[in-house]
Amino acid sequence: MDKIVKVLQKLKNEYGTVPWNWHTRQNPFKVLIATIMSQRTRDPQTDEASKALFERFPTPEHLASAPLEEIEKLIKGVNYYKTKAVRIKEVSSIIVEKFGGRVPQDMKTLMSLPGVGRKTANCVLVYGFHKSALPVDTHVHRISNRLGWVRTKTPEETEKELKCVVPTEWIPFINDLLVKHGQTVCKPIKPSCNICVVKKFCKYNEATSQNYTQS
DNA sequence: AAAACGGGGGC
DNA sequence: GCCCCAGTTTT
Numbered sequence: 001m002d003k004i005v006k007v008l009q010k011l012k013n014e015y016g017t018v019p020w021n022w023h024t025r026q027n028p029f030k031v032l033i034a035t036i037m038s039q040r041t042r043d044p045q046t047d048e049a050s051k052a053l054f055e056r057f058p059t060p061e062h063l064a065s066a067p068l069e070e071i072e073k074l075i076k077g078v079n080y081y082k083t084k085a086v087r088i089k090e091v092s093s094i095i096v097e098k099f100g101g102r103v104p105q106d107m108k109t110l111m112s113l114p115g116v117g118r119k120t121a122n123c124v125l126v127y128g129f130h131k132s133a134l135p136v137d138t139h140v141h142r143i144s145n146r147l148g149w150v151r152t153k154t155p156e157e158t159e160k161e162l163k164c165v166v167p168t169e170w171i172p173f174i175n176d177l178l179v180k181h182g183q184t185v186c187k188p189i190k191p192s193c194n195i196c197v198v199k200k201f202c203k204y205n206e207a208t209s210q211n212y213t214q215s
Numbered sequence: 216a217a218a219a220c221g222g223g224g225g226c
Numbered sequence: 227g228c229c230c231c232a233g234t235t236t237t
Contacts, residue, residue, distance in 0.1 A: 020232070021232095035232080036233095036234095038232050038233095039232070039233045039234070040220095040221090040222095040231055040232080040233055040234090041222095041223090041231075041232075042223085042224080042231075042232085043232075045223080045224095046232085076222095077222090077223075078222090078223090079220095079221070079222060079223075079231075079233095080220065080221055080222075080233090080234095081221090081222080082221080082222095083220070083221080083234095083235095087234095114234095114235095115233090115234065115235090116234085117233060117234050117235085118233090118234095119232075119233065119234090120232095120233075120234085123232085135232080137232050137233075138231085138232080138233085139232070140232090155233095175232080176232095179232055182232090183231095183232085188230085188231090189230090
């Protein structure tokens with residue numbers, strides 16, 4: 001079996017398959033809004049806030065005409081909530097007025113929306129429309145490099161290289177699994193390599209553990 | 216390419 | 227109290 005698949009299988013065994021923001025998936029508009037909310041924000045906060053928001057304003061039409069203050073209040077708790085409230089309303093209006101209430105299905109149009117960058121657009125494509133898209137955030141970028149799967153400077157490079165080395169059927173799981181691993185074990189600073197289930201496949205661990213195993 | 220944005224939770 | 231964070235936009 002391929003080495004990368006082995007690692008992904010181990011991570012899947014460790015962390016399970018329940019995706020973040022599961023209640024929004026298969027609804028492209030909800031995926032879009034919830035993903036904007038999730039930027040630089042921890043999971044549980046976003047999850048609760050997005051549920052509250054969609055209960056009150058379930059569609060682009062509702063959000064486009066919602067009072068800004070009410071949106072702010074409902075999503076308070078997520079990072080940048082004031083800026084995001086403005087963008088959520090803007091995005092909803094654009095979708096209603098320019099796209100007939102439908103979320104665009106291509107990278108370029110998605111990224112033209114306010115508050116939507118490459119990572120968010122890819123989330124919409126893969127979780128909303130089941131396309132073969134790979135959202136790369138700081139965790140995916142960092143861990144892919146530590147493991148030695150890629151050698152890249154930017155998230156976009158990582159996205160392209162990962163798509164070449166990871167089997168298609170695993171693409172939709174990469175983000176969830178590596179983010180979970182990155183939050184709990186493979187942290188940006190002082191990663192807990194001693195408890196890592198994939199350390200024997202990891203270049204970073206190989207390089208850093210040498211200092212201790214010698215002598 | 217680097218800084219700003221901007222706020223709650225963990226240590 | 228300080229530091230960090232499922233990014234995007236602006237300088």
